[in-house]
Amino acid sequence: MARILIVDDSPTEMYKLTQMLENHGHQVLKADNGGDGVALARQEKPDAVLMDIVMPGMNGFQATRQLSKDAETSAIPVIIVTTKDQETDKVWGQRQGARSYLTKPVDEQTLIRVLNGVLQA
Helix, strand or coil, X not given: CCEEEEECCCHHHHHHHHHHHHHCCCEEEEECCHHHHHHHHHHHCCCEEEECCXXXXXXXXXXXXXXXXXXXXXXXXXXXXXXXXXXXXXXXXXXXXXXXXXXXXXXXXXXXXXXXXXXHC
């Protein structure tokens, strides 16, 4: 199936998202901060990125903006997966280039439905 990069500094969230993706046959790449996530996306060219917002160093908004503005990575869809559930956060995430925005805790069926949607777009 698809290669999905998870960028999240929480080991618990990383584990949960990895299990959900692997249950559906996806290969998982991992980065625990925005800077490493951007570097790994450039190097590995995953099919999609699941991006947390609140991380040390480069946050998820900054990382999403870098990926969406870079010609090398602009075609990789970014789905923001975060605890930040304010409407302004969602709008800002989309302005940075995110294709979708999910609020934690994310339901497995919702995650897979949204992921399949951006992969087929």
